[in-house]
Amino acid sequence: MVTDDSEPDAGAMPARTEWTMRYDVVWVSDLPIPNEIRGPACMLGPGAWLRRRAQRRVAWLRRPLRPRHCCWHHQVNWPVAAEVAVRLVRQAHSAGLHDGDQIEAYILERLDGEALGELECEGLLALVGASAGIELNDDPDPQWRYVEGQHRVAAQLDQGVRETVVQRLEQLDPGRLSR
Secondary structure, three states, X not given: OEEEEOOOXXXXXXXXXXXEEEEEEEEHHHOOOOOOOOOOHHHOOHHHHHHHHHHHHOHHHOOOOOOOOOOHHHHOOHHHHHHHHXXXXXXXXXXXXXXXXXXXXXXXXXXXXXXXXXXXXXXXXXXXXXXXXXXXXXXXXXXOOEEEOHHHHHHHHHOOOOEEEEEEEEEOOHHHHOO
């Protein structure tokens, strides 16, 4: 949970806004194409951009790439990591958990029971770790589409991942704060 204590007006109580991280399962094809990537080289160029646009629109037309050894993002087997992340987030939601800290703890408790390789475990943690996951920029006119995670989205598009987990900050209900 994140707290924002704003500068108070003279004589007024300081405004206190509390935020929590929420986890949502989304279609990768609904995420913006990450055009603001500056490197590594395997993520750049018109070929990569066209491939991601095609993967996004007509995934059945093109065979997804397998994990490669060019960079960490392409080494992770994202179909496996994302499938486990999506399943565990859905289980946490079904168990009535919606706060990011609770969901992260729920997933970490169950991580040893998953048959994941080292890179897939790291990939899963890069999707569901507190403030480490994919986060879209919700500013009205953003310079960047992503606050965090554009490389992970690009690699997932390249590997044909259908669903993934994104994180978003959500302001808590002020009525809930007074309880």
